[in-house]
Amino acid sequence: MFLAKLLILNEFLPVAYFSRVHYQVIVMLSIAGLIISLLVYMLFYMYFKSKHEKKHDKWRLISDLLIHRAVFYDAEEEDIDETEAQAAIAATARAKKLMHNKHSRKFVTGEILSAKKNMTGTASDNLKQLYQQLGLDKYALKSLKSRLWHIKAKAIQELTVMEMSEYVNQLYAFTNDQVELVRMEAQTAIVQFNGFEGLRFLDIITYPISDWQQIKLLQQLAHVPPVNISIDGWLRSENNSVVVFALKLARNYHRFELHDDILLCLDHADQNVRLEVINYLCEIYTDDTTDELISRFLKEDFKNQLAMIKAMQNIGSEKDILFLLSLLDNESHEMKLTAARALAKIGKSGLASLQGHALAKSYPLNEMVLQIKGELAA
């Protein structure tokens, strides 16, 4: 911004070799030209956008009609065979023509996709047929070869929503793609088509699965009937995120039989894995689980130690009282409070031990006890 300010003193500058006026005019015209170009581009963009919106209304009308026909079409009622049914759902020539245009195709695809997400049963199957009749699956397959990651990922997502299970093998190849979004969509697709069996990609993936993707996959699996798949192999995976995900599966689907295998993971090198093991043990435990936690307590870092004591709020018993009482001398107030809460949750004996502790009448334990009593009463 100060360039031109400097030019005020231009007799000291190399640019003084230029004609002063000539130079100023060039600078001014360049800036003005750029401003005008941006403004013109902006105005044209807004103009074409509003024009496109009018086109969208037209395309919306056509796609609504197509979707409406497909959704309310019932082959059984019409008493016709499958080939005839397909022909009945088939898109009009006008609609097919619309598919040659990239923009209209994108629009109609979007409309079909959003309708499909909200449909089940026959209506959903009919939409799938419509999608194929319009040849949109072929366009999606073509997009899979795109060099742009978002187009590839979008195509995978599209085939998944439209339940194009016949392309599952092609999609499987992307489950370990180097682009995160592409592999995420491919993994989602495989689980969508094959449910728990689809998790076989966990055997081969080398890239980490993010927490976000784990949440997505667990959410997807929640909608399919649980199957007792073999998880123990993933517990030994070299990919730590696969181990974490396997542990979440074991916890969510209450895999009691894996308790002993999972207990071994308490000695895993990765801190996140050990934390997930503690979360599992918080829900699936035996009488000896707290002993195992206590035996490893001192080797853990603070975060996991805290998680262990929080777990003991759920699974602790009278035999753990002594250990928990020893933590009331811990230098961390957070640890003291967590241990005190675990004691109180053990029952009357735990609460009595807490109140009988030598420090229970002095700060900070006295305040902690009051808080915990309030929590129990609430």
Place this chain on the structure above:
Amino acid sequence: MSWQTFILHVFTYGILLYSILLLVCYVCIGAFSISETRTYLNKNSFTDYRVLASSTEAPSISVLAPAYNEGTTIIENVRSLLSLHYNNLEVIIINDGSKDDSLEKLIDAYDLYRIDFFVNAQLATKPVRGVYKSRNPVYRKLIVVDKVNGGKADALNVGVNIAQNNYYVCIDVDCVLEQDALLKLAKPFLENATERVIAAGGVVRIANSCQIEGGRLVKVNLAKQFLPRVQTLEYIRAFLLSRMAWTRLNGLLLISGAFGAFDRDIVIKCGGYNSETVGEDMELVVRMRRYMEERDEPYRVSFIPDPLCWTEAPSTFKILGRQRNRWARGTIETLRIHKKMFFNPNYGLLGMLSYPYWLFFEFMAPIIEFFGTIGLIIYCLSGPINWSLFMIMLGVLSIGVLYSIFAILMEVLTYNQYKQRKDILRLVLVAILEPVIFHPFVVWSSIRGNFDLLRKHNGGWGEMTRQGFATEKKTVTKLL
């Protein structure tokens, strides 16, 4: 060569170098911003936030909202926070020793009672007078903390001490959040498997003249008054261009105190907010980054370009001047505290690029501009008036206008919050007027901030009496 000519040469070539560097920065910011925004929008088109909303695996979040004399609007503002779409949530309102009836109003409206609560003071703060919870299970997410007045940083530190969750979101209690704001802000913490996301910032937009109903934004309007309108443009420029570009480089130093999410564990390890500075938001982010750099742990500070948080902008020069004075002091204080990082290769990009950029182009820009203008006036006064100088001045201003128009274009191409064509044209008009009406005032306020700091005059935050925009079907036209 006389000494006067020598000084003039140094001044001239110094300014030339500075101008070229600044222009290069603008071009780079534009380019990086386009790239980052495009990547974000592409990524976002795959995201279904409902997944997070209904998942038990979603991270739990504490919302921290410090309040000082917000009695006029506090009830509606808290209601707005309680209605946010997020499952694992606690809302902590920190009454920072308000002199008005904020606390009484909250107690009445939400049926609060004082609970026994052990405050684990991991961060040193002013004393907590009491912690309140609601008897009504509908408001079970709500915790109200009453404390002795200590300023915003101190109030936030109390919130961090009391928060039970791994992540917290700090917001200004008078801000209006989009319903899915927390879902969007939580996502960056979950999607990075290789780097630890220590903080995530969100865009703050200007709510003046927008239609707010029941603490929710229902219609976006361009501010009717000039000052809020020009700040609308300023915020678009800052958030859509500058912060997106720095996010691309993983060099973002500032997350607005009005709306940002933080990893609580790192905040505590860093010592929390610094009550000694008025720029506690920037100072914390810099300290967190420094902490991670010194431990050589991979980390990232994320930024969400979606318009998620709406706030009132000052509409009088008096309040605006005070705000900009404070921002200037906050920047200087932060840079001074962390001067060790200046061109220090041990801090990587943070020391070699982010810190120097802030020093040269955020802190020094108003100073150079101020003294440059004075020099220019002296030069003009010492000789006959040259009309070509006027044209050149116009050129200087035009570069600023060009940058603003590029920001408007980015807004139109991305979030396009102002749908009407006349609103965009109004913003263009503001971009043309800003360098002559608004910018000199901002520069002057920064200079005053510098002087105030030199004189050790700490104006603090100053008291604000809000008109508020939380009332039913009210359109905000008036400001603080």
